[in-house]
Amino acid sequence: MFPLSAAQQIVWLQQQVLPESRAYHATAVVEFHGEFDPVVIRRCIADAVGRHDAFRIRMCDTDSGIPAQEVVADISVEVSQYDLRDADDPAVRRGELLRGQVSTAFDLRTAPLVRWMLLHLADGHWQLAMTEHHLVHDGRSTVIFLGDVLDQYAAEMSGGDHVPEAAPSYEEYVAHTGSDEYRARVAADVAWWAERLDGARFSIDFPTLGTRRSALFDHRGGQFRQVLSAPLMDRVRDVAQESGHTVFATLLAVYSELCRRHSGQDELVIGMPLANRPVEFEHTVGMMVGAVPLRLAIDPLAPGSDLAEEAMTAVFDAIDHESAPIQDLVTALKRSSKGLGNPLFNIMFAMHDAPCPPVKIPGLSVNMEIAVSAGSTKFDLSVVVMPDKVLQADHGDHGYELVWEYSTQMFGPEDVETLATGFETLLRAYVARPSAPIGTLAPAVAARPARDARDKDEEFGAAEVAPRAGDAPATDAGTPSGSLWLQAFRHILERDDIDEDTDFFQAGGYSLLVPLLVAHYETLAGRRTPPSLVFEFSLPRELEAATAAMAGR
Structure with a gap:
């Protein structure tokens, strides 16, 4: 093992x-x-x-x-x-x-x-x-x-x-990631990201679309697939090449401006997956991919090509520091949440650019569809960009497909179609005038929301981390001092100052410590407890009452 x-x-x-x-x-x-x-x-x-x-x-x-x-x-x-x-x-x-x-x-x-x-x-x-x-x-x-x-x-x-x-x-590969050399690289990358993300706001909210997220992100999702035509993408490639940018950086810049308009936020943190494959494991099958939080500042009066340049720099910097695991960044930045959403970003933008494997057999053609909807999503909003070669090897017409996955807790199908339509409109406006101020392009797309999103509670802040009164089931016996859950909290968090009303997540706990907490409690109590209970009730007093109620059923 x-x-x-x-x-x-x-x-x-x-x-x-x-x-x-x-x-x-x-x-x-x-x-x-x-x-x-x-x-x-x-x-x-x-x-x-x-x-x-x-x-x-x-x-x-x-x-x-x-x-x-x-x-x-x-x-x-x-x-x-x-x-x-x-x-x-x-x-x-x-x-x-x-x-x-x-x-x-x-x-x-x-x-x-x-x-x-x-x-x-x-x-x-x-x-x-x-x-x-x-x-x-x-x-x-x-x-x-x-x-x-x-x-x-x-x-x-x-x-x-x-x-x-x-x-x-x-x-x-797993043994390699446990080596001293690799762990030293991880530590250096975590330190770089911690400095880069200091003071950042780690969510993007869309006040004019969707609904307020609930306390526990439940992964229910929908999917919308959008096709960008070959002539449009040919123009995107031409503009990117003329300005010295990659196609992905160009698309990311337009996506960022779309998010700015719908959120009212001029600074964004957007998640981006990276292969995170050491060169010697380039052809190894297994779970290696990581995700990093790109921090982008958007000046609506600056040329769109400047934003594309910033996006490209951010992507290249991220590639240079891709080995930092999300859980290590969460710890370094002291981010945590009761929900299961990512504490560092709630929207993603990605490109799947590995082509469909070619098959050279006379009389047989092959193409591929990926990202088939499972009715689930990992984030509030996630866009995956796929060049046509990914789907049809060398047989495609060089158009792109965008897969928009979204949380049905947050958005309806009409919201996502609005975003997708706005994205294409902005993209067409950008390639027509890449030097124009990005905020002046396609002015009909997403007028600035009436209330500034910065006035709202910070994501995973008051809405999700503040202690909740009255959530635990009532019990007649009360909760004894020094409960088993309190003992488990003190053991896992390695703190003696924790009491019955200490919130696990506010005290330094995070998602990956939850199974360790539950396992220690099970050792003390001799009964199994679902990890989801800690996300629902995060105080020792609440958990003691909840597990007592479960035992009495």
């Missing part, structure tokens, strides 16, 4: 607190048109699972409250198959099967934490759906694994030999 990586710890905690959430299920659908052999693809999947240890990982209970993991040497790979050619409505039946695959929970103690399904939609038309739990994969891993499968498939179908690309195992 070996420990979870820093990225895995976050995923595992979220899954424990909200086991019904599917926010950490990711699905890719590979589409085949032409002559296709399902028997061969099954064999290729099984062989690839044998080559990549992350897809043979299972979670193992420990006494610490956070599990370890182990690689199962030999597992049975099952690929379900459905023939929809005679279905009354193949598209409807396909949707039902896909939703079932995405929404079915994984048993984290049983490998593999991946499932596959083949759909035969019509003569010469097949689809392979692969759903992975985020504990064992990230976006780059999906492409690596599917590339390996399709390379072997192409070799077998053409009579050639498949020579898989050598790569270290995921277990070796």
